[in-house]
């Protein structure tokens with residue numbers, strides 16, 4: 001489409017014809033402007049998708065060493081195989097629209113909750129209203145974990161996104177020293193995070209199933 005319009009503009013300019021043409025068809029000025037606007041919109045959407053994908057890759061690489069296994073895949077990670085899979089899903093956002101919709105239009109990456117937010121791990125775990133009823137045990141362990149850090153790290157008030165990244169990436173905030181107390185607290189928070197992840201997945205699956213039984217053709 002972009003090349004076609006470009007060629008049409010060149011032909012239009014060279015021939016000095018009264019109306020531009022695409023693929024041999026003569027377009028009215030209104031249609032030509034409409035096509036050009038669609039091309040601009042498609043280009044902007046492509047740029048926006050490229051930026052989102054680059055950001056996701058940059059976030060992923062920023063906490064990983066080249067060639068190193070992710071911590072949760074190590075034999076001494078303390079996680080069962082199904083928990084390792086869950087951690088991989090949380091680390092890569094593979095369950096969420098930001099990953100599943102990355103090849104589509106930008107709106108395909110939005111969360112179905114209607115808050116116009118991209119559905120990624122941080123949004124689903126920390127703020128999405130769809131999972132409000134499942135969040136209390138996770139919030140409680142996060143508050144306990146944050147209180148311990150406040151105590152151990154000379155008053156450092158760890159923000160929730162930082163606590164979440166620590167649980168997923170195993171990189172503690174610079175203020176926190178790794179000791180038995182913080183490791184035990186971190187494991188407790190991770191267990192609550194994995195339970196939340198399981199429950200929220202189940203909730204999404206039930207919702208989809210209910211929607212499919214009401215609108216079988218939507219499948």
Ligand SMILES: [Zn+2]
Nearest residue numbers: 111113128129
């Ligand atoms: Zn949401």
